[in-house]
Amino acid sequence: MAGALIGEAFISASIQVICDRIASPEFIDLFRHKKLDQPLLMKLKRTLLTLNAVLDDAEEKQIEKPAVREWLDDLKHAVFDAEDLLGEINYEALRCKLEGEAETADKFTNKVWNFLPTSRNKFYQSMNVKIQELLRKLEDFVQLKGALGLTEVVGRKFSQRTPTTSLIHEPYVYGRNEVKENLSKVLFSDDASKDDVSVITIVGMGGVGKTTLARMLYNDDRVKEHFTFKAWACVSEDYDAIRATKTLLESVTSKPCNTTDLNLLQVELREQLRGKKFLFVLDDLWNEKYTDWNCLQTPFTSGARGSKVIVTTRNKNVASFMQNVPTQPLEPLSHEDCWSLLAKHAFGNVNCSAYPSLEEIGKKIARKCNGLPLAAQTLGGLLRSRLDSEVWNRVLNNSIWELPTEKSDILPALGLSYHYLPAKLKQCFIYCSIFPKDYEFKVEDIVFLWMAEGLIPQAENGDNMEEVAKEYFDELLSRSLFQTSGKSSFVMHDLINDLALFMSKGFCSRWEGRESHEVERVRHLSYAREEYDVSLKFEQLKEAKCLRTFLPTSLNPYNSYKNYYLSKKVVQDLLSSHRCLRALSLSSYRNVTQLPDSIKNLIHLRYLDLSGTAIERLPSVLCSLYYLQTLLLSNCSSLVELPADLRKLINLQKLMLGGCASLAKLPVDLWELISLRHLD
Ligand SMILES: Nc1ncnc2c1ncn2[C@@H]1O[C@H](COP(=O)(O)OP(=O)(O)OP(=O)(O)O)[C@@H](O)[C@H]1O
Ligand SMILES: [Mg+2]
Known part of the structure; x- marks a missing residue:
């Protein structure tokens, strides 16, 4: 039942496309007719598949092992070269078809092919040589994979994050009063929807403050009077219905519970909740499977009218099947609020007006965070007790991505949104890093570029490539990696754009x-x-x-x-x-x-x-x-x-x-x- 997400290596999408191409009838036909070395081609396919099998492992290990990172990086380029080479051969197949050579091909015997214009013959010979060279290169990668200890992984879970808790630890929460008031109205109203239990969903990019807002609501003084039970469950990437249900049940009964039988847990929870008004927070939901959610929420339905579930997620698709009151999109903070937050962390109890020069630099640093509280807090923490303008200037002028990982949560936090993208979407996302920051784009601007770059596969259901590309776009939008800007334009948050560029290596x-x-x-x-x-x-x-x-x-x-x-x-x-x-x-x-x-x-x-x-x-x-x-x-x-x-x-x-x-x-x-x- 665990809906584990896997971090796919983005290059595996390219390998899949190459292997499909090798297996295509046009390609096989061309090889048969044109003295291209077909067994060699099949060997190429097998080698690529062998490499593909260990890519997910490599994707994960590269974070700690520079040698793996280098291996993956070099392999990526070899695969790109393979794409170009096969593209060239495929072009030849197309050319033959369009210029009428294919029809006559069947009539020719091999002998006749020997009399083909020498330039063509040379072309095919050179292709054979190039495939051979490529194969040799790829075989080196196969050899090295053993030495690097890369293996096939099946359904491994991957979570690097500390679970969230309901306890408030922000010294002060900035710029969220209005949204909190709006949501409080829904929270404390007993007739918000036709169902007894309403689900309030807070959606936004990583680090924008969804958990913080949920925590504010959860700890509101009125909650105690209004609800009989309240419970907080951090769901996160490795969603597990048993674990989540158990957490809720233990909170409700204030007793440890030893069973791991989902049925028993659900029956018990349903009984506890019967006729009672409760507030649950399901923090950080990733799982998009409707059936999984349905399973989790079944016991909730016995609760009294006015019961509420607050869900936080980065993914609007998750929200779409959960909410029965309108979703609350959470926007980044204003630059001013971001600066107040940064200053709070940097100065602690010191009065910042005593340092006007730092204030000036600090405001510029805050702008770099572009409203992302996570970034403001991280940079503020980095500057804490270092009240020296040289240090502050250095932080201003350095890329946020160059911060050592032990000092920054930004890359791990935002990187997660990237990590769990399917390989195809990873490629499309990375490609968007060529758009400058603050660049407003329309769906059409990007869709045809993705198609041109071969990032969009032919749909299995026969959908046109453009439609598939638009679906990809919507998916990236719903995962908060794009943001709407105006009526039909989109932008990438600065740090998300940086993330894409960083990942493109x-x-x-x-x-x-x-x-x-x-x-x-x-x-x-x-x-x-x-x-x-x-x-x-x-x-x-x-x-x-x-x-x-x-x-x-x-x-x-x-x-x-x-x-x-x-x-x-x-x-x-x-x-x-x-x-x-x-x-x-x-x-x-x-x-x-x-x-x-x-x-x-x-x-x-x-x-x-x-x-x-x-x-x-x-x-x-x-x-x-x-x-x-x-x-x-x-x-x-x-x-x-x-x-x-x-x-x-x-x-x-x-x-x-x-x-x-x-x-x-x-x-x-x-x-x-x-x-x-x-x-x-
Ligand atoms: N309005 C705010 N004022 C002060 N600090 C904030 C505010 N919003 C968020 N923070 C701080 O920024 C950090 C990131 O916030 P939070 O964990 O709530 O983001 P999130 O949207 O839940 O991220 P994720 O998608 O990774 O779960 C937290 O450490 C939090 O304390
Ligand atoms: Mg969160």
């Missing part, structure tokens, strides 16, 4: 200034677009051999109407040397009037954003980028025509042409674009 990168960057292993890059983006700014990119995303961003959406210039050399270099690009944006650069033919090199390209450029024509070779899914051309006011062969882009799902005032006509056979779902 260098393969996602965000350039905001002119600082130098570690680029060799970067796959996804975003940077702040400037009025003149000269080639010097991108000099370091030469070393990023495997770049997949190139994305200029700006924080102000109105800035997209400004004029920006990107050095022609940068475009040339991108198209000729970054052959793994999957998502490329040159949006808003007004000097981009054409694209060189070398764009045909970018066979992996799935997302091309040229909106707001002065592009006049697209090169016809663009139509050989068969993977292309998204082509954004909004506000290209100089665009006069689309390439005639556009129908060849059989994977194109989204074509945006709004504001293309000079575009007189569309190619007649546009209806042949079988995947197209959005045409504007």
Whole structure:
């Protein structure tokens, strides 16, 4: 019955995709026909699966063992390389199909293949060599896994947190009076809902103060008069109905209870509660299974009208089936409250007005916490009794993520939200680290990028990939990893954004200034677009051999109407040397009037954003980028025509042409674009 959550290694999602691809009929067909080494391919699959089996173990052990961390990190890159290699081969399968080679293939004997154009033959030979090299590399990882003691884990529980208790330990609670008053009204009302027992759910990101608020309510003086029983159960990640029921029963009877039989426990609890008004707190619920909740709450129904259960959770999905009064979303604190909290912890009983210079730095530190009490409390604790502006400045200028783990709860607390994401969602979440802090995004902005990066699997129920991606988005939103901002925009909390970047361990990168960057292993890059983006700014990119995303961003959406210039050399270099690009944006650069033919090199390209450029024509070779899914051309006011062969882009799902005032006509056979779902 225990609903244990497992921390999956995010790379296992990629391995799954690769193995599915290897097993696909198109792939097998291609190998059969094109003298590609099929047994080698099967060996590759087996090796990947062998590695996959120990990944969950590695994910967990990497925290304590740097060697495991390095192993995992290197493996991740080997797997990315494998993705690129198989993507290249799969492209060839697509090309054959679309250019008519496949039909003739069956008619050819092996002998005839020997007379194929030598360039093609060479291609297949080089692929065989590359698979061999990859396999050799992966076999090294297999060997090392033994030496590192990595094993297969099945259903291991994982909890690093001390259970919460009902005792108040905050010296003072800031900024929660209003929400507390609102919830008190529900708590002490006997007719809040049609059911006898009402469930009040407090939802919010990790460390925002849900438990603290529940504790305030639980310890309210009126509770004693109003309820016959009250009990607090910390449920946490390794939910266990037996343990939770036992805790509640022992609190209600004030007696230890020896049985571990769920049935006996439930019967006893139901009898105790019969006709009585009770208040239970179930703190920190993770389990999303409706049946588990149903099982836990069955004995509650014998309670008297007006009984209440307060649930705290990070996950709105948990809330959705539990609440029968509206959910209480808990927002971060104001900067002022955050500063008061930080000061309380930093100064203790010392009067802070005696230190005006520290106050100034402290307020800036508090802003870094972005309303998260957990961060304010941690940093306040770090500065406690160290009333020296040099120390405070150091804390201000250092990343919160660089704090030693023994001094900070932030990473373990927030990291948990990441840890329990399924592997697929981990990848999507990490990818969002390329968005700058405070960047407002819409669902569409991210969904098509995820798809381009191969982070969205084909749905088993036949749902379209875009729908799956939207479900992923909702899931991250409900787990409080995104927050709503305005009507249809979203943001990531600064610290959550930092967490994503930290977890990417260098393969996602965000350039905001002119600082130098570690680029060799970067796959996804975003940077702040400037009025003149000269080639010097991108000099370091030469070393990023495997770049997949190139994305200029700006924080102000109105800035997209400004004029920006990107050095022609940068475009040339991108198209000729970054052959793994999957998502490329040159949006808003007004000097981009054409694209060189070398764009045909970018066979992996799935997302091309040229909106707001002065592009006049697209090169016809663009139509050989068969993977292309998204082509954004909004506000290209100089665009006069689309390439005639556009129908060849059989994977194109989204074509945006709004504001293309000079575009007189569309190619007649546009209806042949079988995947197209959005045409504007
Ligand atoms: N309003 C507040 N005033 C003062 N301290 C606060 C406030 N809110 C939270 N804290 C402190 O911040 C820390 C984190 O708060 P809390 O444990 O309530 O967060 P949570 O939302 O329950 O986090 P999690 O999702 O990890 O369970 C606690 O140590 C708490 O004492
Ligand atoms: Mg909590």
